[in-house]
Amino acid sequence: MAAQPDYIIEMLHITKEFPGIIANDDITLQLKRGEIHALLGENGAGKSTLMSVLFGLYQPEQGIIKKNGKEVKIKDPNDATELHIGMVHQHFKLVDVFTVLDNIILGAETTKLGFIQRKEARRRVEELSERYGLKVDLDAKVEDITVGMQQRVEILKMLYRDNEILIFDEPTAVLTPQEIEELMATMREFAKEGKSILFISHKLNEIMEVSDRVTVLRKGKCIGTVNTKDTNQQELSNMMVGRPVQLVVEKGPAKPTDVVLEVRDLKVPSHLHKRDAVNGVSFDVRRGEIVCIAGIDGNGQTELVQGITGLDKVSGGSIKLCGQDITHSTIRKRNENLSHIPEDRHKHGLILDFTLEQNMVLQRFREHPFQHGGFINNAEVRKYAERLIDKYDVRSGQGAVTVVRSMSGGNQQKAIIARELDRDKPLVVAVQPTRGLDVGAIEYIHKQLVAERDAGQAVLLVSLELDEVMSLSDRILVMYEGEIVGELDPKKTTAQELGLYMAGAKRQGKGEKA
Amino acid sequence: MKRNRLVTLYNMDATRTVLASLISILIGLAVGSVIVLIVGMSSSNLSAKSTWEGIRLVLFGILSTGRDAAGSLTFGFNPTSVGNMLFRATPLIMTGLSVAVAYKTGLFNIGAPGQYLIGTMASLMLALGIPTETVPAGIVWLIAFLGGMAAGAIWGAIPGLVKAYLNINEVLASIMTNWIAANLVTWAFDVSNFKNVVESTKSAYVYKTTFNGVETPKFGLDQLFPGSQVNGGIIIAIVIAILMYVIMTKTTLGYQLKACGSNRHAARYAGIKDKQSIVMSMAIAGALAGGGAALYYLSGNTEFYWSTYQSLPDTGFNGIPVALLAANNPIGVIFTGIFMSMLDIAGVQLTALTPFNEYITDVIIATIVYLSAFSLVIKMLLNGRKKHKAAKAAATEESGAETTSGEVAAEEAGKIPDEAPDGTDAQPAAEGKPPEDGAPEKGGEAK
Numbered sequence: 001m002a003a004q005p006d007y008i009i010e011m012l013h014i015t016k017e018f019p020g021i022i023a024n025d026d027i028t029l030q031l032k033r034g035e036i037h038a039l040l041g042e043n044g045a046g047k048s049t050l051m052s053v054l055f056g057l058y059q060p061e062q063g064i065i066k067k068n069g070k071e072v073k074i075k076d077p078n079d080a081t082e083l084h085i086g087m088v089h090q091h092f093k094l095v096d097v098f099t100v101l102d103n104i105i106l107g108a109e110t111t112k113l114g115f116i117q118r119k120e121a122r123r124r125v126e127e128l129s130e131r132y133g134l135k136v137d138l139d140a141k142v143e144d145i146t147v148g149m150q151q152r153v154e155i156l157k158m159l160y161r162d163n164e165i166l167i168f169d170e171p172t173a174v175l176t177p178q179e180i181e182e183l184m185a186t187m188r189e190f191a192k193e194g195k196s197i198l199f200i201s202h203k204l205n206e207i208m209e210v211s212d213r214v215t216v217l218r219k220g221k222c223i224g225t226v227n228t229k230d231t232n233q234q235e236l237s238n239m240m241v242g243r244p245v246q247l248v249v250e251k252g253p254a255k256p257t258d259v260v261l262e263v264r265d266l267k268v269p270s271h272l273h274k275r276d277a278v279n280g281v282s283f284d285v286r287r288g289e290i291v292c293i294a295g296i297d298g299n300g301q302t303e304l305v306q307g308i309t310g311l312d313k314v315s316g317g318s319i320k321l322c323g324q325d326i327t328h329s330t331i332r333k334r335n336e337n338l339s340h341i342p343e344d345r346h347k348h349g350l351i352l353d354f355t356l357e358q359n360m361v362l363q364r365f366r367e368h369p370f371q372h373g374g375f376i377n378n379a380e381v382r383k384y385a386e387r388l389i390d391k392y393d394v395r396s397g398q399g400a401v402t403v404v405r406s407m408s409g410g411n412q413q414k415a416i417i418a419r420e421l422d423r424d425k426p427l428v429v430a431v432q433p434t435r436g437l438d439v440g441a442i443e444y445i446h447k448q449l450v451a452e453r454d455a456g457q458a459v460l461l462v463s464l465e466l467d468e469v470m471s472l473s474d475r476i477l478v479m480y481e482g483e484i485v486g487e488l489d490p491k492k493t494t495a496q497e498l499g500l501y502m503a504g505a506k507r508q509g510k511g512e513k514a
Numbered sequence: 515m516k517r518n519r520l521v522t523l524y525n526m527d528a529t530r531t532v533l534a535s536l537i538s539i540l541i542g543l544a545v546g547s548v549i550v551l552i553v554g555m556s557s558s559n560l561s562a563k564s565t566w567e568g569i570r571l572v573l574f575g576i577l578s579t580g581r582d583a584a585g586s587l588t589f590g591f592n593p594t595s596v597g598n599m600l601f602r603a604t605p606l607i608m609t610g611l612s613v614a615v616a617y618k619t620g621l622f623n624i625g626a627p628g629q630y631l632i633g634t635m636a637s638l639m640l641a642l643g644i645p646t647e648t649v650p651a652g653i654v655w656l657i658a659f660l661g662g663m664a665a666g667a668i669w670g671a672i673p674g675l676v677k678a679y680l681n682i683n684e685v686l687a688s689i690m691t692n693w694i695a696a697n698l699v700t701w702a703f704d705v706s707n708f709k710n711v712v713e714s715t716k717s718a719y720v721y722k723t724t725f726n727g728v729e730t731p732k733f734g735l736d737q738l739f740p741g742s743q744v745n746g747g748i749i750i751a752i753v754i755a756i757l758m759y760v761i762m763t764k765t766t767l768g769y770q771l772k773a774c775g776s777n778r779h780a781a782r783y784a785g786i787k788d789k790q791s792i793v794m795s796m797a798i799a800g801a802l803a804g805g806g807a808a809l810y811y812l813s814g815n816t817e818f819y820w821s822t823y824q825s826l827p828d829t830g831f832n833g834i835p836v837a838l839l840a841a842n843n844p845i846g847v848i849f850t851g852i853f854m855s856m857l858d859i860a861g862v863q864l865t866a867l868t869p870f871n872e873y874i875t876d877v878i879i880a881t882i883v884y885l886s887a888f889s890l891v892i893k894m895l896l897n898g899r900k901k902h903k904a905a906k907a908a909a910t911e912e913s914g915a916e917t918t919s920g921e922v923a924a925e926e927a928g929k930i931p932d933e934a935p936d937g938t939d940a941q942p943a944a945e946g947k948p949p950e951d952g953a954p955e956k957g958g959e960a961k
Contacts, residue, residue, distance in 0.1 A: 311783060332785030340783070348783040353776045362784040371766050
């Protein structure tokens, strides 16, 4: 293929092998100047590997990379930076205890006689931040700012280095709907200015909305590149998964019975400020229904769940689970009647350095038959783990003895889901259970949650994704600033109306707030 | 076929760990030999012959049987040396276990010297304070041993409590409790009446426990190694090591402590009491160090130099290299503990038979202390290719790629990986050194 001048980056016939697996098999990706090019694929399809090759983290066995028609060698990220290639990683690479400004200039500091010229740097960053509407607080420490702002810091880092090829690795996974909107607008702005964007995602609606062209990868192979205009979500998801995928959750009407969880006037203190993050919340969850807490991130959902599950102490109100008052019970006591799919799977959900089988019995290691006379019965643990792995299709390198850290995010999440659902408790608390997962896995998890409901369990779902809220729940409770501002029926409401409640523009009942 | 099996063996993680430790030891011995060589060549008092003898003693001191009639070194099985080696290994194994068990549960126990001192105080006071006229000596021994462990446990629990409830790093808290222990023990013996004033030059020593008729049973080991100080303590230490191995790998307690050590948040989420677990880990570590002190001083033939307020016992700090060389495996600690005390014996032989002094072996030990921190690096080098490949294979799964690329980017930006606040890595090993350097006098020396 002759080099065409309108391609700024060409990755031609890239093959990257790892022992036992071909991560990228003869993949060709051509990026036009000023376009937003989406890279779509399931977890493990080779998207990140391909981008790592472009960013100089891996050397391909075969294939070449061209910039503006000229072959280039990218041996490490410094080469990539020199070629003005920048990347926003899915997990940000920021120094938590540095200020935003210091993070942006880190590694590209302007110095005079060895002193950092912060004033000059500040002027440049402020200018960039204003031009693109990327609001950041330059003097705040990274650990104190929201995930959305951290991402803006990462973007400013790329701009500060005059990058013209911007790689976004699943940038929306951690953002709220509003922040996603802003990001999309920013990306379009960049494209208009002639910057070229590679956008890794497995969220079809975002790809449809923002990209010009899409390249689909599946199991390391390039399935094809299509113009976004000429395709639709269903076609893309079929290309990605290799089989027709149900994008809409299929479920019958809910048949709610007894109340399982009774929350009354609950108050949970905040970690960030002195006020209560959850401020007088009351609701019930009954057997046989999926109740969803909707809301923009940071409106008290996390604290609500931590109050219910016992990770945080509550400052007022009461919680009843299966008729027992658990307001001040230990976590272990609460675990007797609830399963919890936690928001942060690395912090709470898994012990990454333990094996898969050890993680499968995280709550149950004291139970019979896993424990006998204070000793752990490894044979039983293995048997149990293998059953779960099989039943829930958890994929890993070495099966039950795989160290969880080495597993893909999707499979880590599946392991948690397997562990929690198999404990078979009356209440399932699921917090963003599909975050960062691909359509195939999402379809699977949704089915599992509906199956739990149909088996007569109560499901309390916390989700930031409007689509998920609308399609999965039987009842929606909208949280805004620590309070429940509305209860909606997903069949009778629209995403727009829900959005108004989430943004605080609308509220039901007590209108005490001015 | 056979080759394949060798390759599999080489690829096993355990093999590499052992290999890495052996390499550190070999480098340590090589450095020791080179130092003997340099000293020998630069000193006019030393002939080439005695330099060569020095090197032989550094390497094979444990087998030295003195000199024959012709004046040349003889080697062979020396029961006295072997017995003394086992005797000196006993407290090292215990402090090694103390560090290793804490490390397995995510804690760096640099407080072993303090726990050892407190254990010393408790067991000596109990062994000398309870009159054997009324209580049988065997019972007194048991009370003193358990008392030493209990006192160590309490001393270890303090940094544990401080960490669990106030989130203060256990390394800082342990360093402080070490010096508090040194002063406390000095004061306690100063006001006590256990001072050995029978021999006028010995006012800063505490009576041997045989003064009260208390000593560790020999279990027949004195028959096996005649003329040595060996006693049943080594057997007790080995049994405890095996016990710790079983507890850490096979029991729910071990699971719980390890879970809490590798991810406190997830342990809490699962209903494990994280604060209790941290205190428990440190208490166990303290009990092991305290028990080590009890086994050493209850032997009956050791005197304790109590004026220790300006130094901390080497045995406590040497637990760190013992544990690191053993890759924190309780069973491995038995062997590395014995190895470290073997070097000690080599030093004694060196002093006795050549113009060199035992400080050469201190240099070797110091080299190994530093290298034991490097043994993780050596393991990484051995793993180098394999690990690289594995990481890349994992990278085909999306999250794997994040971690690897993350590391690279972190290095690039000079950033500390985010695990740092929670996990204690191997680096503090080097920090274990300075106080030792500043301690010219040895805490309690065998007489």
